[in-house]
Structure formats: C-alpha cells, structure tokens
Amino acid sequence: MSALQEALDHQPENQKFWTELAEGRFLLKYCTACQRAHWYPRAICPHCASAQTEWRPASGRGRIYSFSISRTASPPYVIAYVTLDEGPTMMTRIVHSPFDALAIGKPVELVIEKGEDGIPLPLFRLA
Amino acid sequence: MAAVEHSYIVGAYEHPLRKAPDRSLAQLHGEVALGALADAGLSKSDIDGYFCAGDVPGTGPFSMVDYLNLKVRHVDSTNIGGASYILHVNHAAQAIAAGKCNVALVTLAGRPRSEGVPKGGLKRADSPAQPDYAWETPFGMTILNTYAMCAKRHMHEYGTTSEQLAWIKVAASHHAQHNPNAMLRTPVTVEEVMNSQLVADPLHKLDCCIVSDGGGAVIVTRPEIARNLKRPLVKIRGAAESVKHTAGGDIDLTYSAGRFSGAAAFAEAGVRPSDIRYASLYDSFTVTVLVQLEDLGFCERGKGGAFVADGKLISGQGPLAVNTDGGGLCNNHPAHRGGMTKIIEAVRQLRGEAHPAVQVRDLNLAVAHGTGGMLGTRHGSATLVLERM
Numbered sequence: 001m002s003a004l005q006e007a008l009d010h011q012p013e014n015q016k017f018w019t020e021l022a023e024g025r026f027l028l029k030y031c032t033a034c035q036r037a038h039w040y041p042r043a044i045c046p047h048c049a050s051a052q053t054e055w056r057p058a059s060g061r062g063r064i065y066s067f068s069i070s071r072t073a074s075p076p077y078v079i080a081y082v083t084l085d086e087g088p089t090m091m092t093r094i095v096h097s098p099f100d101a102l103a104i105g106k107p108v109e110l111v112i113e114k115g116e117d118g119i120p121l122p123l124f125r126l127a
Numbered sequence: 128m129a130a131v132e133h134s135y136i137v138g139a140y141e142h143p144l145r146k147a148p149d150r151s152l153a154q155l156h157g158e159v160a161l162g163a164l165a166d167a168g169l170s171k172s173d174i175d176g177y178f179c180a181g182d183v184p185g186t187g188p189f190s191m192v193d194y195l196n197l198k199v200r201h202v203d204s205t206n207i208g209g210a211s212y213i214l215h216v217n218h219a220a221q222a223i224a225a226g227k228c229n230v231a232l233v234t235l236a237g238r239p240r241s242e243g244v245p246k247g248g249l250k251r252a253d254s255p256a257q258p259d260y261a262w263e264t265p266f267g268m269t270i271l272n273t274y275a276m277c278a279k280r281h282m283h284e285y286g287t288t289s290e291q292l293a294w295i296k297v298a299a300s301h302h303a304q305h306n307p308n309a310m311l312r313t314p315v316t317v318e319e320v321m322n323s324q325l326v327a328d329p330l331h332k333l334d335c336c337i338v339s340d341g342g343g344a345v346i347v348t349r350p351e352i353a354r355n356l357k358r359p360l361v362k363i364r365g366a367a368e369s370v371k372h373t374a375g376g377d378i379d380l381t382y383s384a385g386r387f388s389g390a391a392a393f394a395e396a397g398v399r400p401s402d403i404r405y406a407s408l409y410d411s412f413t414v415t416v417l418v419q420l421e422d423l424g425f426c427e428r429g430k431g432g433a434f435v436a437d438g439k440l441i442s443g444q445g446p447l448a449v450n451t452d453g454g455g456l457c458n459n460h461p462a463h464r465g466g467m468t469k470i471i472e473a474v475r476q477l478r479g480e481a482h483p484a485v486q487v488r489d490l491n492l493a494v495a496h497g498t499g500g501m502l503g504t505r506h507g508s509a510t511l512v513l514e515r516m
C-alpha cells in the first residue's frame with residue numbers, strides 16, 4: 001500500500017473528498033457555524049471549534065501565494081501554496097506551466113491528475 | 128521574579144567530530160554527556176533530570192537513561208525538532224525551580240553523514256497517520272522547497288534579495304575559518320554563494336546548512352550548586368517557546384513562531400533586543416536567520432535584508448554578531464538539528480571562551496534561539512536570554 005493510501009485510510013472523515021475528486025469534483029470543507037472555509041479539511045472547524053462542518057463545491061480557482069522549483073529532482077517540479085478564491089491557502093503543485101511564466105499573484109486553475117501511486121491529486125496550472 | 132531566573136547553565140560541550148562512522152548513536156550521546164559533566168566539574172551521579180528529543184535511539188528517554196545507567200527523578204522528551212534543546216533548557220529551569228530535579232542533562236547526537244541522506248532533500252512529514260500528511264507530502268514537499276517558498280514570499284513582500292541572503296552565509300564562513308572543528312573553514316564570497324547551484328528557487332546550494340555527525344550537551348542546575356563550581360556563571364534570565372502552523376489555511380510564510388517566543392523571553396528577562404550584542408540563531412538555511420532576526424526584534428519587519436547585508440553579522444562589523452562558531456551553515460549541524468550548538472556558542476561567548484577573533488568584548492547578555500520543524504508548515508520556536516553573572 002502506498003503511503004498516501006495509508007494516510008487516507010487514517011482519515012475516514014475525508015474519504016468523500018477523495019472519491020469526489022476522482023470524479024472530477026473539488027470540494028472544500030465549510031463550517032456552518034462561522035461560515036468560513038478551511039484547509040486542510042477537518043471534521044472540527046479550526047477557526048471556531050464547531051463540529052458542524054460540511055462539504056461544498058469549490059471553484060478550483062485561486063492565485064499563487066508562493067512557489068519554488070525543485071531543480072535537482074528529475075524531472076524538476078513546482079511546489080506551491082495557492083490561495084483559493086474561497087479564502088484558504090493550500091499546498092499543491094503547479095503543472096503544465098512554463099517555469100519562467102510563474103509568479104506570485106498569478107491566477108491558477110485546478111487540474112486533477114494522478115500522482116505517483118495512481119491516486120488523483122488537486123493540482124493547478126496557470127489560468 | 129521569573130522562576131527560570133533561578134537556574135544556570137554550568138556545563139556545555141560540543142563533540143569535536145563531524146563524521147563518526149565508527150561510533151553508535153548511543154555512544155555519541157554518552158560522549159557529549161561526559162564532556163558536559165567534565166566541563167561543569169560534576170559527575171554522573173549528580174544527574175537527576177534527563178532531557179532529550181527525537182534524535183535519541185528508542186522511545187523517549189528510556190534507552191539513553193538505561194545506556195548511561197542514570198538514576199533520574201525527572202525526564203522530558205518534548206520534541207520540537209531542532210529547537211528542542213533550547214526548549215529543554217527552559218523546561219529544566221522550570222523543573223529545578225519546582226524542586227523536581229537539581230542537575231539536568233540535555234543531550235543531542237546524530238550521525239546522518241555516516242548514514243547517508245536521501246538525494247533531493249529530506250522529506251519531513253513523519254508518518255501517514257499525521258492529519259496533514261495527505262495534504263502536503265503527495266505534492267513533493269521537502270524541507271528545502273518549503274523553506275524556499277518562505278524566502279520567495281519574503282522577497283515578494285519586502286524586496287529581499289538573493290545577495291542579501293548570501294551575506295548570511297558569508298558571515299558564517301568568516302566565523303568558521305577560526306573554528307578548527309568546523310566542517311567548512313574556507314571563507315566564501317557573495318558571488319560564490321549566488322553562483323552555486325540553484326537547488327530550489329530562490330535558494331542556492333550555499334544557502335543550505337551542512338550535514339554532519341556529532342552532537343552536544345548542556346547541564347543546567349540550581350544556583351546553590353552552580354556557585355560552588357569553577358566555571359563562569361551563565362544565568363537563564365528569560366526563556367519561552369511557541370508553535371506556529373498552517374492555521375486552517377491562513378498561511379503567512381514571512382514570519383515564524385519566534386515572534387512569540389522571542390517577545391515572551393525578552394519580557395521575562397526584562398531586556399530589549401537592542402541590549403543584545405551576540406545571538407545564536409538557527410541557520411538551517413540563510414533565510415531562517417533573516418526571518419528570526421525580524422521576529423526577535425533585532426530589526427524591523429521586512430528589514431532583515433538590509434540588516435544582514437555587507438557583512439554586518441560578522442563579529443565586530445555590526446551591532447549584532449551572529450553564530451560565531453560558523454553555525455549550521457559552516458560548522459556543525461548534527462542530526463539535522465541546530466538548537467544545541469546554538470546554546471553552546473552562546474555560553475562560550477558569555478564565558479569569554481569563543482575564539483579571540485570572534486569573541487564579542489565585555490559581553491554580559493546573549494540570545495540562543497531555534498526553529499524546529501518546517502518554517503513553511505508547522506514548527507516550534509524556543510528562545511533563551513542568557514546572562515553572564
């Protein structure tokens with residue numbers, strides 16, 4: 001079993017995120033008490049500690065908060081933090097985008113692609 | 128009066144080796160423990176408190192307490208990465224003030240150089256059971272590229288440059304040339320740092336710390352015992368710790384938990400950053416030093432670049448000398464953890480036992496500060512304000 005699959009097995013409360021992502025839908029966790037979205041998804045709202053949280057569809061749009069190109073990896077890849085239009089900032093990878101076109105603040109959009117172990121991941125590309 | 132004011136660091140020892148293929152991890156912990164005891168003029172039977180972090184073999188303190196055959200009545204294996212040992216000095220002082228122990232031993236050791244380091248950088252997430260694992264590790268998160276993202280954001284918000292970061296390495300290398308045990312003893316230039324391989328934008332190879340074997344230990348005790356020892360008295364005047372994290376997605380990569388631990392430690396000590404002329408600051412990467420200088424209040428937020436430029440961190444060349452042993456960038460970074468060597472060099476400076484070329488004259492206050500874990504995700508900070516009595 002891959003380490004990611006093992007990690008997912010540790011999080012039954014987040015299974016819906018991954019099954020929906022595999023169907024092409026990107027969900028965010030919202031709190032129905034304080035109405036804020038958070039990242040990473042939790043059963044308990046990290047902002048107000050309410051246990052009343054629910055999944056809602058997300059736009060898959062955001063902007064690059066920061067990024068770095070891991071130059072010594074083969075092939076090199078781009079790790080990033082993206083601030084979603086809904087508010088939270090998430091760690092991700094920027095794909096299908098020329099390195100020299102990347103900049104903090106640039107708009108990006110969701111791409112769902114399988115990672116090394118075949119599990120679909122929420123990635124982004126320049127919009 | 129703060130409880131921690133009642134304790135002193137009376138023993139400090141840094142292992143002279145930087146590569147130790149023929150020693151076990153337990154042996155290295157044992158050697159630094161004996162070194163610190165000899166420095167303090169105490170014996171093993173005096174130890175009744177033991178402090179260690181995630182670098183010891185086995186679960187918490189068990190195996191090392193057994194290996195050294197200690198009789199302890201207080202143990203603490205709080206693990207906040209490389210900053211743990213600075214936190215341990217704080218916790219030891221609290222335990223001593225509470226009467227839970229009299230002589231506390233803190234050890235760090237590791238042999239990552241002999242054991243080999245994975246190519247492309249260490250992956251830091253410890254276990255798939257962590258709630259954050261699935262949301263970070265699959266994207267290729269490494270220690271290096273998350274610190275790089277912090278540097279990138281700082282440059283974006285404040286105009287910090289690669290050249291300014293390079294000056295931090297230059298200062299460390301100037302100090303390391305005077306340290307016979309340092310792993311890298313050749314001074315480097317800003318150009319050499321900037322022309323070294325770009326490993327994770329904007330960080331170059333020479334923006335990164337070294338990988339070394341070895342370790343260190345310190346001994347903390349109460350004043351009645353400290354005053355009967357022969358070594359100069361180094362008092363723990365202020366101490367604090369904090370944790371910063373991803374805050375439900377409210378990410379700000381431009382500062383560390385040092386903003387909180389620093390302010391609390393200075394408040395407890397009753398001194399200001401401008402009173403400090405020597406600081407040991409964790410230097411996993413050049414950017415780590417820059418962020419901590421701002422967080423501790425040695426310069427204004429966003430002004431770290433100007434504060435470190437033109438060699439101002441070199442002893443004698445600016446208001447604040449930093450990491451006069453050469454730091455983790457050039458001297459020593461045992462077990463990939465920097466906190467212990469930060470304490471040891473601050474103690475040397477306060478005792479007047481740093482190398483004459485880097486010794487800060489008439490020093491009576493110093494700071495030792497560490498960041499453990501990942502600056503760009505979750506980390507702990509610990510700060511000590513130390514005073515020569």
Ligand SMILES: [Zn+2]
Pocket residue numbers: 031032033034035036045046047048049050
């Ligand atoms: Zn809430």
